Amino acid sequence: MKHLFRALSAETLKLNRTLALALVFLTPFALAFLEVAIGFEYGRRMYRVGGDAWMTLISHTAMMWNLLLLPLFVTLEMGLLGALEHNNSTWKQLFALPLPRWSIYAAKQLLAMGLIGLSMLALAAMTIGAGLIGRVCLPELGFDAPIPFGMLLQNMLLSYLAAWLIISIHLWVSLRWSSFVLAMSVGIVPTVISAVTFGSDWSPFNPWALPGEVSNGLFEMQPYLGALLLGLLGGVVVACLGCWESSRRDVLH
Amino acid sequence: MEPWMIETRQLTRSFKDTRAVDGLSLQVPAGSVYGFLGPNGAGKTTTIRMLLGLIHPDGGEIRLFNRRLRDDPMGVLRRVGSLVESPSLYPHLTGRENLEVLRRMTGGSRSEISRVLKVVNLENAANRLVRNYSLGMRQRLGLAAAMFGQPELLILDEPTNGLDPAGIHEMRELICRLPAEGLTVFLSSHLLSEVEQMVTQIGIVQSGRLIFQGKPDELKARTRNQVIVATDRLEESQKLLVQQGWKAVHGQNHHLTVPVNGAADAALINTRLVQAGHQVYQLSMEHPSLEDIFLKLTEEQEKK
Incomplete structure (x- = not known):
């Protein structure tokens, strides 16, 4: 385990001054900013009189995030993590160090999961911030009600766990192949497909739709355990396969 | 071991x-x-x-x-x-x-x-x-x-x-x-x-x-010294030396290259050329550089 902690410590240092780290905060900020703008522009139509403004805000944010932004963000973030090594031809040094290769891969996996988790925590905080702006600037929308912290955090946690599968898939693709275009294509195409086909019979089996399926199930009181387990366990399985494959492959570049 | x-x-x-x-x-x-x-x-x-x-x-x-x-x-x-x-x-x-x-x-x-x-x-x-x-x-x-x-x-x-x-x-x-x-x-x-x-x-x-x-010396030892000769009649000089058993090669820069065993051979080549009426403009002895030997070795291998 000490190898894993060492590698993880080095991975965090590599994030200094990177776009990958900045995006962790910029992406949720962009969504929260959009929610505030929507509130000012269409607030009276979107937030019904006597309705639960906080739940409306949280569910709207969750749908936008889980169906569209999160898969695209994961795609870009993993692509950037891979490019950090490919662009600088650092695999030949990393894998020649006296560390098991799996520990280097696993450290990247943990870092990737940590970054996505951090961005979702930031999104939760910024969603509250957006609601508080509504409370002050648009008092007629109903944001003076208590903040539903439990629901907000539960939604974030469950959709985060369901996103493990796409995190693992994208990390493996971006670490395995040096092409940034390939890494982006593997994310953008399925994300568009999953957004268009969301709610169909096979949507609960589409890795890119799983966070949205879980989040939607939570808000709509529909079963979501299958999608959650598929996302979570699938993520662990793909991560283990990635560790195994990285230990076997030849480093030619 | x-x-x-x-x-x-x-x-x-x-x-x-x-x-x-x-x-x-x-x-x-x-x-x-x-x-x-x-x-x-x-x-x-x-x-x-x-x-x-x-x-x-x-x-x-x-x-x-x-x-x-x-x-x-x-x-x-x-x-x-x-x-x-x-x-x-x-x-x-x-x-x-x-x-x-x-x-x-x-x-x-x-x-x-x-x-x-x-x-x-x-x-x-x-x-x-x-x-x-x-x-x-x-x-x-x-x-x-x-x-x-x-x-x-x-x-x-x-x-x-x-x-x-x-x-x-x-x-x-x-x-x-x-x-x-x-x-x-x-x-x-x-x-x-x-x-x-x-x-x-x-x-x-x-x-x-x-x-x-x-070792580099072992590589150097694989090749012999050579004499570089320039005369007024290069073709005839080459013929003369070849007739006398030397492996004279016409180089690219208007000179002959002759593998020898030492300074005595260089002196002998000079004597033979002068006795035959050739005017010797230049005569120097050199050892091929490691780079020359390296290139020769890799070229030979490439041809095989």
């Missing part, structure tokens, strides 16, 4: 239909600077990647420090530093941060960072971003990374590649100092002239096969 730092036995690796390394058996003595030479595409980088466990061989065996690499890769690699082709650096980090990444991974001490920065003379630029480094500075930082953790063996792949003459000179001086610190250096190059002054052992590889291994 000789304490080989690196020993390979019948090492082989193919890529699709191409045999990149073909039955390579290297022996690198401890404390040496071993020049691993060959033209581009000869299999040097593939060999080096196999020595570092980056590529798996199809066949053969690799032993470092008299231990099989595959039996204990972590234990072996802990004692090896490497610089493969271009240095592996993160340009968005400072020089010191790049070494800190290594320190965190390998668990060395912070003072080790300062030590290697001092060795490569980069102390003053340590806190600058690597993206602002010159090529020579990057190469030196790559060498510092290779030396981090005080390895016993340094494996350097084309360490002078892309450097200007001043950078090459600087790198050469650095590498020459390393054996005094107890390091064995294994370095590859496609130019013998670049490493000639550093190496104590040479291995020449061509088409994945080892065609020479030994």
Whole structure:
């Protein structure tokens, strides 16, 4: 385990001054900013009189995030993590160090999961911030009600766990192949497909739709355990396969 | 048993239909600077990647420090530093941060960072971003990374590649100092002239096969001295010398090249030419440079 902690410590240092780290905060900020703008522009139509403004805000944010932004963000973030090594031809040094290769891969996996988790925590905080702006600037929308912290955090946690599968898939693709275009294509195409086909019979089996399926199930009181387990366990399985494959492959570049 | 730092036995690796390394058996003595030479595409980088466990061989065996690499890769690699082709650096980090990444991974001490920065003379630029480094500075930082953790063996792949003459000179001086610190250096190059002054052992590889291994003097001893002769009637002079048993060859720069055994032969050639009425403008004796021998060897192998 000490190898894993060492590698993880080095991975965090590599994030200094990177776009990958900045995006962790910029992406949720962009969504929260959009929610505030929507509130000012269409607030009276979107937030019904006597309705639960906080739940409306949280569910709207969750749908936008889980169906569209999160898969695209994961795609870009993993692509950037891979490019950090490919662009600088650092695999030949990393894998020649006296560390098991799996520990280097696993450290990247943990870092990737940590970054996505951090961005979702930031999104939760910024969603509250957006609601508080509504409370002050648009008092007629109903944001003076208590903040539903439990629901907000539960939604974030469950959709985060369901996103493990796409995190693992994208990390493996971006670490395995040096092409940034390939890494982006593997994310953008399925994300568009999953957004268009969301709610169909096979949507609960589409890795890119799983966070949205879980989040939607939570808000709509529909079963979501299958999608959650598929996302979570699938993520662990793909991560283990990635560790195994990285230990076997030849480093030619 | 000789304490080989690196020993390979019948090492082989193919890529699709191409045999990149073909039955390579290297022996690198401890404390040496071993020049691993060959033209581009000869299999040097593939060999080096196999020595570092980056590529798996199809066949053969690799032993470092008299231990099989595959039996204990972590234990072996802990004692090896490497610089493969271009240095592996993160340009968005400072020089010191790049070494800190290594320190965190390998668990060395912070003072080790300062030590290697001092060795490569980069102390003053340590806190600058690597993206602002010159090529020579990057190469030196790559060498510092290779030396981090005080390895016993340094494996350097084309360490002078892309450097200007001043950078090459600087790198050469650095590498020459390393054996005094107890390091064995294994370095590859496609130019013998670049490493000639550093190496104590040479291995020449061509088409994945080892065609020479030994000391530079042993390589030199493989060829004879030659006399360079320029006369007023070059064609006739050549005929005369050939008739008398000399292997005179008409060179490109209007002179004859004649392999000889020593100064007495040179004097004899002069006498014979003058006695036959030829005017000798120039007569000098020279030994082919290592680079000439290297080129001749690799060309001969290419023709086979």
